[in-house]
Amino acid sequence: MLRVGDVVTAYGQLEALKGVSVAAESGKITCLLGPNGAGKTTLMMTVTGLLKPKRGSIAFEGQELVGLSPSEIVARGVALVPENRLVFPDMSVRENLEAGAYLRRKPAEIAADLDRMFERFPRLKERAGQSAGTLSGGEQQMLAVARALMSRPRLLLMDEPSLGLAPLIVEEIFRIVAELNRDGTSIFLVEQNAHMALKVAHHFYLIEQGRVTFSGSPGQLAEDEVIQRAYLGSKRG
Amino acid sequence: MIWLWLMLSSAALGQTRLDAAIECAATARLMVYDCAIALADRQGRPVDGAKFKLGADMPSMPMAHNVRPVEADSTDAPGRYRARLELEMEGEWALRLEFSAPRRDVVVKRLIFDDKGGREGR
Amino acid sequence: MMIDFLQSLVDGVLVGTTYSLIGIGFTLIFGVMHKINLSYASASVGGAYCGLLLVGAAGGKSALLVFLMAAAAAGVIGYVVYLTCFRFIPASHPLGTLMSTVGMLLLIDEIVVHATFGVPVAYPPLYEGPSIELGELYIRPDYLMVFAVGIAAMTVLTLLLYRSRLGLATRAVSQQPVAAQLCGIALYRVNAATFVVTGVLGGIAGAMIGASVGMLSPLLVLPLTVKGLIVTVIGGLGSIPGAIVAGLMVGGFENVLQYYRGVTERDLYVMLLLFVFLVFRPGGLFAAKSERN
Amino acid sequence: MDEFLIGVLSNIGLMSLLALSAWLLLVVGEISFGQQAFFALGAYAAGIATALYGWPLPLGLFAGVVVGALAGFAVAIPTMRLTGLAFAIATLAFAELMRLLLQLWVFQREVDGERLGPNAVEGFRGVRWVYDHDLSALGYLGVIWGIVVVVLAALFLCERSRIGLACRAVGADAELAEAQGLPAARLKILVATVAGGLAALGGGLYVHLATYVEPQHFSIMLGVHALAYGLIGGLGTALGPILGVVLDIGLLEALQEIARYRMIVFGGAVAVLLILRPRGLLDEALVRRLTRGKP
Numbered sequence: 001m002l003r004v005g006d007v008v009t010a011y012g013q014l015e016a017l018k019g020v021s022v023a024a025e026s027g028k029i030t031c032l033l034g035p036n037g038a039g040k041t042t043l044m045m046t047v048t049g050l051l052k053p054k055r056g057s058i059a060f061e062g063q064e065l066v067g068l069s070p071s072e073i074v075a076r077g078v079a080l081v082p083e084n085r086l087v088f089p090d091m092s093v094r095e096n097l098e099a100g101a102y103l104r105r106k107p108a109e110i111a112a113d114l115d116r117m118f119e120r121f122p123r124l125k126e127r128a129g130q131s132a133g134t135l136s137g138g139e140q141q142m143l144a145v146a147r148a149l150m151s152r153p154r155l156l157l158m159d160e161p162s163l164g165l166a167p168l169i170v171e172e173i174f175r176i177v178a179e180l181n182r183d184g185t186s187i188f189l190v191e192q193n194a195h196m197a198l199k200v201a202h203h204f205y206l207i208e209q210g211r212v213t214f215s216g217s218p219g220q221l222a223e224d225e226v227i228q229r230a231y232l233g234s235k236r237g
Numbered sequence: 238m239i240w241l242w243l244m245l246s247s248a249a250l251g252q253t254r255l256d257a258a259i260e261c262a263a264t265a266r267l268m269v270y271d272c273a274i275a276l277a278d279r280q281g282r283p284v285d286g287a288k289f290k291l292g293a294d295m296p297s298m299p300m301a302h303n304v305r306p307v308e309a310d311s312t313d314a315p316g317r318y319r320a321r322l323e324l325e326m327e328g329e330w331a332l333r334l335e336f337s338a339p340r341r342d343v344v345v346k347r348l349i350f351d352d353k354g355g356r357e358g359r
Numbered sequence: 360m361m362i363d364f365l366q367s368l369v370d371g372v373l374v375g376t377t378y379s380l381i382g383i384g385f386t387l388i389f390g391v392m393h394k395i396n397l398s399y400a401s402a403s404v405g406g407a408y409c410g411l412l413l414v415g416a417a418g419g420k421s422a423l424l425v426f427l428m429a430a431a432a433a434g435v436i437g438y439v440v441y442l443t444c445f446r447f448i449p450a451s452h453p454l455g456t457l458m459s460t461v462g463m464l465l466l467i468d469e470i471v472v473h474a475t476f477g478v479p480v481a482y483p484p485l486y487e488g489p490s491i492e493l494g495e496l497y498i499r500p501d502y503l504m505v506f507a508v509g510i511a512a513m514t515v516l517t518l519l520l521y522r523s524r525l526g527l528a529t530r531a532v533s534q535q536p537v538a539a540q541l542c543g544i545a546l547y548r549v550n551a552a553t554f555v556v557t558g559v560l561g562g563i564a565g566a567m568i569g570a571s572v573g574m575l576s577p578l579l580v581l582p583l584t585v586k587g588l589i590v591t592v593i594g595g596l597g598s599i600p601g602a603i604v605a606g607l608m609v610g611g612f613e614n615v616l617q618y619y620r621g622v623t624e625r626d627l628y629v630m631l632l633l634f635v636f637l638v639f640r641p642g643g644l645f646a647a648k649s650e651r652n
Numbered sequence: 653m654d655e656f657l658i659g660v661l662s663n664i665g666l667m668s669l670l671a672l673s674a675w676l677l678l679v680v681g682e683i684s685f686g687q688q689a690f691f692a693l694g695a696y697a698a699g700i701a702t703a704l705y706g707w708p709l710p711l712g713l714f715a716g717v718v719v720g721a722l723a724g725f726a727v728a729i730p731t732m733r734l735t736g737l738a739f740a741i742a743t744l745a746f747a748e749l750m751r752l753l754l755q756l757w758v759f760q761r762e763v764d765g766e767r768l769g770p771n772a773v774e775g776f777r778g779v780r781w782v783y784d785h786d787l788s789a790l791g792y793l794g795v796i797w798g799i800v801v802v803v804l805a806a807l808f809l810c811e812r813s814r815i816g817l818a819c820r821a822v823g824a825d826a827e828l829a830e831a832q833g834l835p836a837a838r839l840k841i842l843v844a845t846v847a848g849g850l851a852a853l854g855g856g857l858y859v860h861l862a863t864y865v866e867p868q869h870f871s872i873m874l875g876v877h878a879l880a881y882g883l884i885g886g887l888g889t890a891l892g893p894i895l896g897v898v899l900d901i902g903l904l905e906a907l908q909e910i911a912r913y914r915m916i917v918f919g920g921a922v923a924v925l926l927i928l929r930p931r932g933l934l935d936e937a938l939v940r941r942l943t944r945g946k947p
Binding site: 254296302306331337341 | 655656659777783862863864868869873905911915
């Protein structure tokens, strides 16, 4: 479904991605694990068009995404739940969701989806009129997920959804991830929390210092080692 | 060198200063004015044989509008000179008379210009 | 005594709507771009000039038409300002953008000077009629009209911001530009639209100033720019309600001071107020809530 | 030398000092819309010293510099906590405050049977030291450029010193610089003080050339030009602001055909040039490239 081929992305002279190739299969949960600064967020931003790669290709359902603007990429059916959620703090929860549906034009369908989101995330319904900035971290994360879903993506990208959340909330988030996937959304997840990610992932990659260093299914590598490398990176770098 | 000279140079030389009265009349051409200048010393005696240029700048728009100085011509009348000035806009201008004779000096006059001419204001 | 005070206060507040509009323009662009557009007041006055010239060239005399053309022309100028000063200067060079808008200010101002030889031009009043008397208080009809138009413009803007798709996008971009893009909102298009909308607002403000003073002069540009900045700072950068309140406040404050102390001292106190505000309350009246990541 | 040319070159020298003053603050990352206030203070102080109290010109200029530097210091203290835009507007407010005060200020003395001195909106006439001492236009041009060259030399020396490097670091990222142990706030206050003195020096020289100043001369427009020269010329070297001044006054104003439309050309050029060179013509990258290889 998504094929990232040999992508190099740089900030000025500094290459954050040094030729990364990963793929996400349709209907599956794919997971990219790695330590801070390994290039996970850079990859997410490159796929969604927020950053332009120096070279390499990104194909979604056979169509090249490199060179498209973020809004064109959203229109193709790829949505990202960004790191740190980035909700619109002074807009109500409902408006945040409406913003998520910005590219869609049929009010009736949008209204139906809004109801569906409130069903899936009852907490958001309770707080529909409240400014998003007043929500707790976990609620903001749910809002960010719901907002991304409002564009009706076929592929949902998630950048560290567990970041800064309490363990119970993290479990809830991953339960929702699994649920979304069961309902037919393909998911590509970037995480540092290897323990939780390995529970839901069908396939995972390790990324260290801008390079993919392992690809396989959970169980192919001892969980201890994955956790070790996801947090700290391997010694050889 | 020059610093030393500046430090040591004596106080004012006490020469008579010049006084000027200016009046400008609009011409057939837009923003072009004929200015009549009367020069006198401080005792009110007309001053003849002066050589000076007439320039203008607009204090309310500093740096934006100033006019290249034009040479003033003497006339038959004692202490009377004239110059043709081309301005860029109406309003208040500071006219600057830069003398090279009878000696180096500067006189600044403020005039308000409109479609009829320019008169000393304030 | 009391009545003089009230009279100057009322007049000042009514005309203060124009300051509010200019302040809204500054603040809205700041909200979306996090940069100040210093050419804004000159574009507003330039638009007001264009309205007069365009309608005059077509042989028209209608004040309403002049207003509409002023708004439209200022909208176009706003777009040009966006393209020259914002669109292509990298975000990492805020100095460049700021200076570029100053260049634009000089450019627009000077084009006006050259087109009119600096001669003030008469501006048509939007409304002429008997003044309204409230006891000893006179409400000038043209001031009242200025106030009404100002309030109407603010209402339309508020509706646009809170009830339209463009408004949703604008607010999204101003609060969280990265997330806005991830929602499919095209940054450049929203930014450009903001410049057009604020431009139209400025054109209306420019025409209102022309109508309330009775004439336009390029010498209006600098004081208006400064007033706009004052209103923006006192109201709090990025706050529209702040700009509205601060505009009315500065208008009233200034007029009362002018009545009692004359123009120079009036400006002196306004500047002092601005300086004090910046040093002791840099967030303005409506200090923005602490930034969230 | 042609009188006109002398006039143009004198103006370039004077404006260079004001432009350098604005540029110094740009180097430490602050925009000031208010350097004209120090220019005005220098002009009034130096003018009062020479015209009203008969001080020699060098002492008068020195007095102007002291007043300007003190004012620069006094303004920097409360405003340095402000971030970029607020600082810019605060300096603007201060400069306007200064100008309006000058519009109200009357301070006259009888000198040689003539009342001289600042007279509110009427301005300050009769600062005639240069003329009374028969200093030729060329001679005064020499004085102006002598001072400009000394100032430039001092700035070049500073650029290579520890203070210069620290200023660059603060300008690039004040927070980072502070985290590395540089006293960013104190450096900025120091620079603002020097910049105030520098602008005042220009003002002192200006009033003696013009013999006459009035508060209107020191409006925001003047400060905006100074800032534009610094940014157009480039942030990379102290020659940047000089280049900016030369381009505007030397090229646009001196060319007869363009002079009328100078402000249109200048405004347009400023607006468009920054797209191509957001940190000016002589920006840091270019300066580095040009000086690479030299010791």
